[in-house]
Amino acid sequence: MGVPVVKRKQREAMQGAFFVLPAVVVIGIFVILSILFAIYISFHRVNLFTGDMSFVGIDNYKRILSDTSSLRAFRNTILFVSIVVPIQTFLALVMASVLNAKLHGRLQFRIVYFLPTLTSSAALTMIFMFLFSLNGPINQIALATGALSEPINFLNNAKVALQVIMAMNIWSTVPFFMTIYLAGLQDIPYSIYEAAEVDGANAVQRFFHITVPQLKPITTFVLLMGIVGTFQMFDQAYIFSNGSGGPENSTLTVALLIYRNAFGQNNTMGYAAAMSISLALLIFIISFIAQKINKSENLY
Amino acid sequence: MEKKNKLLKPLLYGILITYAAFTLFPFLWAVSGSFKTYQEITSGSMSILPKEPTLNAFTKLFTMDEYFIRWVFNSFLICTVGTVINVILNSMAGYSLSRLHFRGRNLVFYIILATIMVPGQVLLIPNYLIVKNLGMINSYAAILFPTAVNATYIFMMRQFYMNFPKDVEEAAAIDGLGPLGTFFRIAMPLAKAPIATQSVFIFLGYWNAFLQPKLYLQTPSKYTLTVGIQSMMSRYSGITQWDEVMAASVISLVPILIIYIVLNKYFMQSVRMDGEK
Numbered sequence: 001m002g003v004p005v006v007k008r009k010q011r012e013a014m015q016g017a018f019f020v021l022p023a024v025v026v027i028g029i030f031v032i033l034s035i036l037f038a039i040y041i042s043f044h045r046v047n048l049f050t051g052d053m054s055f056v057g058i059d060n061y062k063r064i065l066s067d068t069s070s071l072r073a074f075r076n077t078i079l080f081v082s083i084v085v086p087i088q089t090f091l092a093l094v095m096a097s098v099l100n101a102k103l104h105g106r107l108q109f110r111i112v113y114f115l116p117t118l119t120s121s122a123a124l125t126m127i128f129m130f131l132f133s134l135n136g137p138i139n140q141i142a143l144a145t146g147a148l149s150e151p152i153n154f155l156n157n158a159k160v161a162l163q164v165i166m167a168m169n170i171w172s173t174v175p176f177f178m179t180i181y182l183a184g185l186q187d188i189p190y191s192i193y194e195a196a197e198v199d200g201a202n203a204v205q206r207f208f209h210i211t212v213p214q215l216k217p218i219t220t221f222v223l224l225m226g227i228v229g230t231f232q233m234f235d236q237a238y239i240f241s242n243g244s245g246g247p248e249n250s251t252l253t254v255a256l257l258i259y260r261n262a263f264g265q266n267n268t269m270g271y272a273a274a275m276s277i278s279l280a281l282l283i284f285i286i287s288f289i290a291q292k293i294n295k296s297e298n299l300y
Numbered sequence: 301m302e303k304k305n306k307l308l309k310p311l312l313y314g315i316l317i318t319y320a321a322f323t324l325f326p327f328l329w330a331v332s333g334s335f336k337t338y339q340e341i342t343s344g345s346m347s348i349l350p351k352e353p354t355l356n357a358f359t360k361l362f363t364m365d366e367y368f369i370r371w372v373f374n375s376f377l378i379c380t381v382g383t384v385i386n387v388i389l390n391s392m393a394g395y396s397l398s399r400l401h402f403r404g405r406n407l408v409f410y411i412i413l414a415t416i417m418v419p420g421q422v423l424l425i426p427n428y429l430i431v432k433n434l435g436m437i438n439s440y441a442a443i444l445f446p447t448a449v450n451a452t453y454i455f456m457m458r459q460f461y462m463n464f465p466k467d468v469e470e471a472a473a474i475d476g477l478g479p480l481g482t483f484f485r486i487a488m489p490l491a492k493a494p495i496a497t498q499s500v501f502i503f504l505g506y507w508n509a510f511l512q513p514k515l516y517l518q519t520p521s522k523y524t525l526t527v528g529i530q531s532m533m534s535r536y537s538g539i540t541q542w543d544e545v546m547a548a549s550v551i552s553l554v555p556i557l558i559i560y561i562v563l564n565k566y567f568m569q570s571v572r573m574d575g576e577k
Contacts, residue, residue, distance in 0.1 A: 016400030023393035037426035120508035122526035135344035
């Protein structure tokens with residue numbers, strides 16, 4: 001009756017291979033081969049016009065440590081990560097907890113909160129540049145309320161430009177992480193809170209002694225996503241500075257410098273590849289440490 | 301305890317409203333800016349309501365701008381094609397990795413899973429060189445080919461089929477439906493929820509993408525909306541037409557907003573699946 005078992009199994013194996021083939025091809029070329037290729041390029045000097053590659057050993061890696069703009073880019077990026085990640089994680093957790101408090105209208109608030117996540121980095125950077133421009137609303141409000149005596153040109157001021165991008169990044173990433181936290185909160189048994197309430201724990205105590213420890217695995221996930229995202233921040237810095245990383249390199253991030261070195265006129269693609277490998281290693285190391293710290297830290 | 305709750309509630313509402321204001325503030329100014337005259341914007345008015353509301357910026361974009369309508373169209377094209385390709389290929393791969401038995405299946409699965417961890421910055425340069433060698437620069441294939449599948453959503457589809465009973469598909473096979481028929485007519489329709497979720501996020505990803513289109517598309521007529529908007533910034537040698545830029549930004553938000561309102565529940569589910577499972 002029907003197709004013999006062996007033949008059916010063979011057919012299933014063929015179908016399985018056929019179905020997964022497109023994914024294997026695309027991921028094989030554009031991820032796995034590409035990683036190996038990136039490592040290879042990072043040890044070479046690439047001539048963009050002829051396509052020639054000459055082996056230069058670890059010169060490209062050494063150059064990262066001696067190049068002032070790369071040191072500046074790493075410094076900016078680390079500063080960016082160390083300010084944005086804690087704030088975005090904390091805000092996301094707090095807002096998720098508030099939303100979880102079963103208040104009327106929470107769904108409407110949630111819909112509003114999600115809006116920044118939907119906005120493209122191009123549009124939101126434009127909007128923030130408008131807000132912070134010389135004649136823009138932030139300056140006008142600050143002048144009217146007396147917070148400033150004269151307008152600041154936020155977009156051209158090396159002292160504040162990166163801070164504007166930080167604010168923008170926090171504003172646009174919190175909602176996504178908030179949604180992740182909210183899903184996690186819904187899995188915490190309500191009885192724990194009730195028991196704590198009976199024992200006389202107030203809302204703040206309940207937050208720090210129940211919510212925060214219970215959400216630890218989610219916090220690890222949020223921290224890792226935050227670290228991976230912020231370390232590679234490109235769009236906002238690029239658009240804000242029109243690709244220059246200015247004013248005075250204050251918005252130069254590693255990702256932006258990689259882009260400029262890779263696709264600029266200076267045959268520095270190998271150097272850019274070395275920088276990208278270093279960035280990836282840095283991301284892995286920091287993620288690993290963050291995960292360990294979050295695991296061991298005892299908040300009970 | 302009663303008294304405490306009475307205090308807590310207004311406080312929580314206070315937080316909710318403050319954060320909502322914080323979220324909406326930039327959007328409200330963007331919308332207001334798009335209806336203002338250029339003069340009013342540059343004169344530094346404090347009023348969020350335009351003094352003389354005008355559609356001037358929108359008319360300029362749609363009637364006088366050489367490329368704007370093209371950019372909107374290009375973005376829609378890339379998003380639609382990219383999303384359809386991704387949904388089909390991710391579902392096929394996820395289905396194969398959970399339902400069909402073949403040698404090396406687990407290895408393939410773990411390798412695909414591991415690639416989720418790879419930072420995109422590492423892939424940028426080799427991907428560019430590969431795309432260039434394939435002669436795809438300045439074409440949409442440069443954007444669509446490297447992103448034709450997505451490891452995260454392959455994983456999501458696999459999890460879905462792992463947890464979903466096999467009965468219906470087996471019944472279909474007994475009824476004489478071939479493997480392709482079983483997949484497209486039975487297995488895919490069953491996975492409506494995860495397919496909707498990945499569609500929404502893949503569409504959003506393409507719509508908002510900046511780096512790849514910026515790198516690969518060189519002629520302005522081929523730009524996507526995000527790259528186009530960014531190019532408007534530097535168009536008039538440093539003088540930004542804020543009214544037009546704000547109008548363009550607002551327009552770029554509209555399609556996503558519509559999708560968000562219609563398919564809201566899938567936006568909320570998605571994150572749950574990614575984060576939890």
